[in-house]
Amino acid sequence: MEDELLAQRREKLDRLRSDGIDPFPHAFPGVEAIAAVRAAHQGLADGEETEVSHRVAGRIAARRGQGKMAFIDLVDRSGRIQLQARLDVLGAETHERLLNLDLGDLIGIDGTAFMSRRGELTLRVDGFTVLAKSLRPPPDKHHGLHDVETRYRQRELDLIANEESREVFVNRARIISAIRRALDDDGFVEVETPTLVSLYGGALAKPFTTHFNALHQDMYLRIATELYLKRLIVGGLERVYELGKNFRNEGLSPRHNPEFTMIEWYEAYADYLDETRRVEEVVCAAARAVDYQGELQLFEPWKRITLRDAILEQTGIDVLEHRERDALAAVIDAHPTHRIPTKDRTWPQLVDDLLGEFVEPTLQQPTFLMDYPVELSPFAKRHREIDGLTERFEAYICGIEIANAFTELNDPDDQRARFEAQVRYAGEGDEEAQPYDESYVRALEHGMPPTGGVGVGIDRLTMILTGRDTIREVILFPALRD
């Protein structure tokens, strides 16, 4: 059956060639976007004709009628427009050739604009050019393409068939542009640091490993850009950002893809409180870029609450009142309703568990959770008032973590001690503990100014701003099994 459909299209291809028509010409200059054509004829009355000619190009999406007159829907990146093919305008041979084209074929046309009696802006085709013959049948013209596996594996078909999918990726691009613009306009310098690294760091995650043949050396794909960027702060660039892919060798989920896009920025002389405001500013810029109209109060100042108060609110447990692991575990075990497994969990892990279980799901409106335990934050500066905490926040929207930020740790001796602690955790079997990065500590020894730094997950932010509930909907080619 499929073979038959392909053979029929092949035959039409051969027929074009035998008629002396190149089915794959090199270019088609002078094309207007369909949206521009539409804009040029706003306010035309039903049935009103014009003398205005337009050249448009795109893919044949639908066809109605087959006789002396037919309508064809043409789609380009900017929209859809109806074409009218008339025997009396085109002549028998050209008319038949136009109607013999298949759904999915790419054509360019010159046509005269008029408004149909039913009020649809239409181009009467005066001439057309085949721009590329399509040799495979397109998805259903009305139902589109629903099968998620096909949509992800053959994203081109998804984009052809589903306009809302095209919109998501256009909006993703707008979000990225807006974020860059917001930072560029405030004096930030965009930089590029290595993706292929001999030492991974800057986050707690498992890396992908590869091998560099020339150097006979195992290498990693970066898990974060953090450490390189802060070396640039040491170097005096003062305001830097990098927007690019990170790679983490972990499970897939609706919120996780092994390669994902992150922006990290760092600014000298700022702390994490300054960064809350910059996160608001950057996210608002992105939201404006996609004309966000949803329920989230992105444009108001976001809620700020300490991690301790948030857990206290949701569970009645004050983690700072129970600073010992056993004490906290006992309180959790004795809790009437909010109980979680406590066996073999350390104090910071228990805090993290309480957060994930009882706090995160409640953080629907934009919220900054402030002040995390030092054990979970090897690159964050110690809290200026509260022992055992760091100046760190995570920003949540729709229960999803979208940003992570610190007042950066710039004391090289403290940083060295943190690395040593990480090495101990690794020795105890923690696969995500940080390897010791001597060149980073050495850079800090030259002096890093007080600095605020932020990482924002672009894919997750795009999910939120486009209303998608899985990360695969905002990544063109999400990771799938072969």
Place this chain on the structure above:
RNA sequence: GCCCCUAUAGCUCAACUGGCAGAGCAGCGGACUCUUAAUCCGAAGGUUCUAGGUUCGAUUCCUAGUGGGGGCACCA
């Protein structure tokens, strides 16, 4: 890695407690000069994901595998 769900025509979906696998769209032949999910007539189109098993008989039940989805674990 574990648990659950799922796979039918090119696309979107049906098929009761096991009984010859159907429809719409697309495609093919025909009618049609304002249609728009165009309409009308006609003829087609299937290794029901794969490999086994149970059964007189399997799309349907069982086992295993593969892909996909969800959850757990891990994480952003």
